[in-house]
Amino acid sequence: MTYRIAMVSDFFYPQPGGVESHIYQLSTKLIDRGHKVIIITHAYKGRTGVRYLTNGLKVYHVPFFVIYRETTFPTVFSFFPIFRNIIIREGIEIVHGHASLSNLCHEAILHARTMGLRTVFTDHSLFGFADAASILTNKLLKFTLSDVDHVICVSHTCKENTVLRASLDPLMVSVIPNAVVAENFRPRQPSEPLPPSSHDTITIVVISRLFYNKGTDLLIAAIPRICSLHPNVRFLIAGSGPKAIDVEQMLERNVLHDRVEMLGPIRHEEVRDVMIRGHIYLHPSLTEAFGTVIVEAASCGLYVVCTRVGGIPEVLPPHMTTFAKPEEDDLVAATCHAISLLKAGKLSTHRFHEQVRDMYSWTDVAARTERVYDGISGVLSAEAFYGARTPGDAAAAAAATWARGRAGVTSFALIDRLKRYYGCGIWAGKLFCLCVVVDYLLYVVLEIFAPRARIDRVRDWPRKAPGLDGDHDAPRARRLRNKSWGN
Amino acid sequence: MPPYDGSPAKAHKSVVTQTLDPSRLAPEDAFYAHSPPRRQRARSPLGLDGAARGDKSEVTRRLSERRSSGRRRKSQWRKLLWVKQSYPDNYTDEYTFLEQLQRNPQLRPYEFWRLVADSTAIVQHVCSVAIFICCFTGIFQERVSPLVIVTWGTTGTVLGWGLWDSWVTKADEKEAAAKAEEVARRVTEGEDDDSISDSGLIMKERKTPSLELTRSPSEEPARNGHAVPTSPNGATFPISPSADNSSDGFATHEYDSMDEDHLPWVPSRAQQRLATIKSALLIYSALLGLSPILKSLTKSTTSDSIWAMSCWLLCINIFFFDYSSGAGAKFPASLSTNAALMASTVLASRLTSTTHVFSLTLFSIEVFGLFPVFRRHLRHVSWSGHIMLTILLVMGAGAGVGVTVSGGGWKAAIVGCVLGSILMVLAMGICSMWLIGLQKYKNEIHGPWDPARPIIRRRWD
Known part of the structure; x- marks a missing residue:
């Protein structure tokens, strides 16, 4: 099973850093495994529009207002039109956000759920609970992660931290470490x-x-x-x-x-x-x-x-x-x-x-990430994904329904989503529900005024067959590329 | 895992044995599954076992069964990233997950009476602000002569200063005696220490800079023309500077830089008194000269704005006041003091004559600048005196408010006094109870994800 994945984060090249190289390496290895991956980030100085990196990795640099240390201004909704356009254009099935300080990632996860896509979030950093900045970030994280399909953390300590910060079910948080080349x-x-x-x-x-x-x-x-x-x-x-x-x-x-x-x-x-x-x-x-x-x-x-x-x-x-x-x-x-x-x-x-x-190898990381994608798309059964109990007894079935009832596993229904957001806090819950409803209305408006039929679908970069080495289909890829980009 | 053959393990045997720790693994552990001892939790913190499925006893039994059989079948899960484990990535180990989580690690449950006692500091300040406002109203409505108020205020201040001075002198003497004793002890101890240990070398090296350090402040005031002779220094202060320095040198290991700065040369009491009187006279005459300016400073602003502004400023004064600092603090919380003085300056422009303005400003300096210092010392020195002062202030404020509100005489004062006291006692009790009640909502979370606090020994500052 191959997927069409969009990695979304504020942090990407040309800015150097750990998150940036993580996104790049993971995307490259996922492409090697036969998936289609695009990256959505904001426009950097001297880096705008659409770029292709090695291996046909496509990067969208969306124009956005940067406020602090390459983080975009949190506007909740303003990213939606262009995001929807890109997602439909590329036929994306899974949206994978990175880094909890990235506003673009939070918006993308919210909009992706509104559009009925599977979402994954990777947390790269640790936060405390004491200072005002952390409290605010944690509340925002709780908002986004109330309705996410799966979360990936880079270490077990990070998992404990994220589970506490966003009140998550620990079973929907995987630990996949970083790697080195x-x-x-x-x-x-x-x-x-x-x-x-x-x-x-x-x-x-x-x-x-x-x-x-x-x-x-x-x-x-x-x-x-x-x-x-x-x-x-x-x-x-x-x-x-x-x-x-x-x-x-x-x-x-x-x-x-x-x-x-x-x-x-x-x-x-x-x-x-x-x-x-x-x-x-x-x-x-x-x-x-x-x-x-x-x-x-x-x-x-x-x-x-x-x-x-x-x-x-x-x-x-x-x-x-x-x-x-x-x-x-x-x-x-x-x-x-x-x-x-x-x-x-x-x-x-x-x-x-x-x-x-x-x-530590990125190939391994990509394989483990792929398992997460399998799990949230329902390719892996809930039993297999959320920890198999001893098979063949009544508890297994009970565990399966219990898992399915958890946040973000299956339902895209608006009312189910609202239920998840409502539990975020006395005031915050209502505010978040309001945001989600507005987001949904925005989606409906966009569907009417910018219908899907009017959005061009891009041709995919020729995918590698899974398991094939890069050299085998290089000539074919070149041929295809000439065909599709010749005009 | 194939890459770990014996050779690195053997080579690092010493490393492993030296840092032997049951929670950490050696490379062999990756394929020899012997489990390190792990303490078991009485209850799963996640409530995973059974809570959702109802049949708790059955599930826990099965879980424990699985654990015992699993120990034979596959290795136990470990909180490590470098070992490839046969568990899925989202596996959550119920026995170690969030094990290092600490909730409210430094929780000190409040005690009711201690809270009430501590709240007296706030009560005192609020009452003194109330008294100030009453005095202003009295002057403004021309019911009280400003001269009466300022005379009473100044008398109180001088008395308070006298008391404060005697306390400080006593404390200084005690401190000096203790220090002399300490020095004597150190010298005898240090002499036999000096000859054998190489730390003596460090001490000698340190002596020179510390000598300079202690000399310079004593020379500076002399140069600035403050007429402070250096000779009576030795007479009033029992320890000569050289003794100071030697003690300083020996104390390097125990004392941090704070003490070094604190230790050197203190001007004698008499000189300090003289300086205080001098600066008091200076402020007095400056105020006298400034009061015509202060009077017309905000004359063009309407009274409404003045009331609102002074109200806000006094609120700032109350909220930002430094209630916690001990007797040592000289003029803490400058925001608070400045706000109060600005309030009095603004209010002064509503008064009719220069004398009124002068009296009010002087009174405000006494109430907001000097009185807190006295209160702090009083609390430090004598607790019963502190309580007496609190009661006095509460009654005074009640009476003042009573008189101001009703415009009446003694009767109103007594009623106000009684009502104010009852109200204050109730407020102190209720607020303390409230705070104790609120404490159950305290939920402070600490864990390994918190940034560590580095522990650094400062040696070269």
């Missing part, structure tokens, strides 16, 4: 020697944006202590941010310029080149849903020292990592422990790359 993070090859000075020194690499929540304060406190304890340790810091000035001050105060190298911001392609210059990767983050960068570091053959926060303890096996509490003393102790292990030759990092490659 292992070929891009190969360890140092014998042909790439280390710089001559660094044969007897241990280099600790830190690649992170220098923000408070990335633990830069811990880093600033730990570096002088580690440097004074181990005279042959050097640091390599890549990344920029508001805390960069504090790092500089720390260097000046302790006169560490010759031992700590600050590389400034680097591109994602350069990460590997920086990583292979080191032996240990230090990750002092204070909150992290998954922590792709530590997987990348391990894939490059670095031993990882990280704080035990968020989803990080789930990510790597213990022989690749040392965990520290988010405290200065413990971080120093853990780093020293790692250094002593490295000095004693007790770490053999040469197999890290193969191990990481087998743990």
